[in-house]
Amino acid sequence: MSRSLQALSLLLACGLAEAGTLRCGSKLVNEGDRAFEVERKCGPPAHRDLVGYTGGYYGGREMVIEEWVYGPTNGMLSILTFQGNRLTRIETKRAD
Secondary structure, three states: OOHHHHHHHHHHHHHHHHOOEEEEOOEEEEOOOEHHHHHHHHOOOOEEEEEEEOOOOEOOEOOEEEEEEEEEEOOEEEEEEEEOOEEEEEEEEEOO
């Protein structure tokens, strides 16, 4: 395998490993973590918004959907989505 192809596959593997992960100082937050674990590792969010509720698809009970926003850090916002008190998505967006 050529060096450039090896470098590309390494970069892709690193990108996949980072999907669903957020660094807070020296600690890592992962999709699936509970809200209290995220707050313990990252501190309180800059913004916390109630987005809505699930339609009761999970065993017939509704779950709260929240978004927490951290940052900006180095010009980027981290937007964490919680569903039923579990971290389900980590997004990054350039702060405007």
